[in-house]
Amino acid sequence: MDAIYADYSVSMSEFKKNPAQVLRTAGEKPVAVLNHNRPAFYMVTPRLFEALVEEFADRDLVDLARQRLSQKDGAVEVDIDQI
Template identity: 40%
Template structure:
């Protein structure tokens, strides 16, 4: 059976058990696939890469929300008009 390995570096689960931090340190900030009997068991992802992945997921979810709302009504506005209205309203407030 074949498996997709989505990392350039691999380590066995045995190596990870023997020296977890050493295994990660040897990766020099790259993602490591941890193999169990030559099958991917999980990926060890550095914090910076994980944060970037989470940001990307958030962006994708926001983009989907925008796409869903595109069919709704739109209103044309002029930013200068909005600023003028806001300034006028702030002068009227006591």
């Protein structure tokens, strides 16, 4: 059995009947749309999707910062006032 990463789930046939109503019912929560009782896809609001994209971007920046910090022994010290 597949894990479902949503508070709400709906069958594919129920989703097809009225997708807008499914989204309204879920509010800002993700919805798992099931096909034969297995997640076929997840539906999220634009607001939640934006938040997810921002979170992924932040994680990428954190990884980049950690990578650069691990290489700081090879860094050259500069005085910003002399540039």
